[in-house]
Amino acid sequence: MGTAILALVPLLMQACASSSPVVETGDAGRYTLHASAAGGSVAWARSHKAVMQSASNFCAQRGEVPSVVSESSSGVRSLETHEAQLTFECHPRF
Numbered sequence: 001m002g003t004a005i006l007a008l009v010p011l012l013m014q015a016c017a018s019s020s021p022v023v024e025t026g027d028a029g030r031y032t033l034h035a036s037a038a039g040g041s042v043a044w045a046r047s048h049k050a051v052m053q054s055a056s057n058f059c060a061q062r063g064e065v066p067s068v069v070s071e072s073s074s075g076v077r078s079l080e081t082h083e084a085q086l087t088f089e090c091h092p093r094f
Helices: 002-015 043-060
Strands: 017-019 030-037 064-074 082-092
Touching (some): 017 043, 030 043, 043 064, 043 082
Antiparallel strands (some): 017 030
């Protein structure tokens, strides 16, 4: 039983990513949000995917698409929490 639980821990860590609510930056039409993912071999990718998906969903509610202004990330060690910060704008679909 204990071995089964230990085998599940890496899988559970890889599945976790959470994103903050979208916040206006103060610059007209620019928004920011933050996401974090539990450590693991591809946690940076999960935090990046979480911010991109949240931005896409936010803009889609307006009938628009996101355009990245800037993105930064932190946490590179395998057991650290990886974080991504995204600033974006929404633009009409062409």
